[in-house]
Amino acid sequence: MRVCVVGASGKLGRYMVRHALDRGYEVVAVCREQSVGKLAEFDGRITVVPGVTDDRDVIRRAVAGCDGVLTVLVPWGVHGYSTGTAQAVLDHAPAHARLIFSCGWHISRDGKDRYTVGLRAFVAVFRTLARLLRIADLSDQEAACRRIFASDTRWTVVRGSDLEEGESQGLPVWSRHVGDPVLRSNRTRRVDFALFMVAALTDDALIHEAPAIVGCNTRSALAAARP
Numbered sequence: 583m584r585v586c587v588v589g590a591s592g593k594l595g596r597y598m599v600r601h602a603l604d605r606g607y608e609v610v611a612v613c614r615e616q617s618v619g620k621l622a623e624f625d626g627r628i629t630v631v632p633g634v635t636d637d638r639d640v641i642r643r644a645v646a647g648c649d650g651v652l653t654v655l656v657p658w659g660v661h662g663y664s665t666g667t668a669q670a671v672l673d674h675a676p677a678h679a680r681l682i683f684s685c686g687w688h689i690s691r692d693g694k695d696r697y698t699v700g701l702r703a704f705v706a707v708f709r710t711l712a713r714l715l716r717i718a719d720l721s722d723q724e725a726a727c728r729r730i731f732a733s734d735t736r737w738t739v740v741r742g743s744d745l746e747e748g749e750s751q752g753l754p755v756w757s758r759h760v761g762d763p764v765l766r767s768n769r770t771r772r773v774d775f776a777l778f779m780v781a782a783l784t785d786d787a788l789i790h791e792a793p794a795i796v797g798c799n800t801r802s803a804l805a806a807a808r809p
Contacts, residue, residue: 585783586610586645588635588671589654590628591617594684594745597776598652599624605780612644636666642674650680650783655739657723660716664726672733680789681730681737682782684775687760687768688720689727689741691792696761731792738782739792745772754778755803756793767800774798 585602589595590611602609603624611621615632633640635653645651653671657664668683675681687695688705697705705720712718730737743765750773757764778795782788796803 583649583783584608584610584647585650585652585780586612586648586675587652587654588612588641588644588667589656590630591620592654592656593772594776594779595654596620596623597773598779599628601777601780602652603627610644610648612640634663636663636670638666638670638674641667641670645671645675645679648676648679650682651675652779652783653681653683655683655685655723655726657712657718657720660713660719660722662722664719664723665729668726668729672729672735672737675735677735679736680783681735682779683727683730683737683739684779685723685727685739685741687741687743687794689724689739689792690760691727691731691739695759695794727792736789738788738790740775740779740782741792741794742775743768743770743794743796745770745775747772750774750777751797751799752777753781753798754795755798755806756795758791758793760794762794764802764806765794765796766802767796769800770795770797 585607587598591613609628611628611630618632631644709720748771754770754774
């Protein structure tokens with residue numbers, strides 16, 4: 583399998599590269615030119631396409647011939663970075679390719695998610711301050727996901743809970759809606775978020791799904807698994 587990782591130089595991106603290589607996949611990595619050095623550990627094992635991820639020509643070249651595209655959908659800046667990245671992937675990935683996107687729990691596909699007061703307050707404050715300081719735009723990320731949801735490509739949008747570092751605990755568990763008791767712990771190892779993303783490439787049950795995930799060893803996941 584030939585896989586493109588869009589946003590490969592970040593922590594999540596590098597974990598995805600490692601998981602993909604562990605599976606024997608051929609990996610093409612897209613990252614900004616100034617971040618290419620962060621991929622030095624993979625020298626000789628991957629193909630790097632330097633450039634910003636919302637550059638349509640960069641994405642077109644990177645995804646050519648790929649069977650899967652793993653995209654870190656970040657809301658940085660206030661110039662449509664998320665929508666530009668998502669649209670470029672949707673437009674240029676091969677028709678058969680599995681497209682896996684990452685985002686946070688605040689994204690809702692059908693409006694049936696049930697958010698805590700704390701999470702709603704955090705998102706509201708971050709949305710306002712980030713936009714005011716021109717460092718991020720959650721509305722742009724939401725708009726990007728709406729484009730993905732409306733697409734007839736073979737997409738999955740993986741919605742991550744709060745992330746932490748640490749050794750892998752295994753494949754996270756998921757639910758269609760935030761508010762499900764299984765997700766209550768709201769904690770996932772970043773390495774396992776990446777594991778879920780890569781595993782989704784070959785899980786057709788996740789096509790046209792927006793799974794919200796949580797670590798498999800968290801208290802809520804273990805409680806849900808008890809008979």
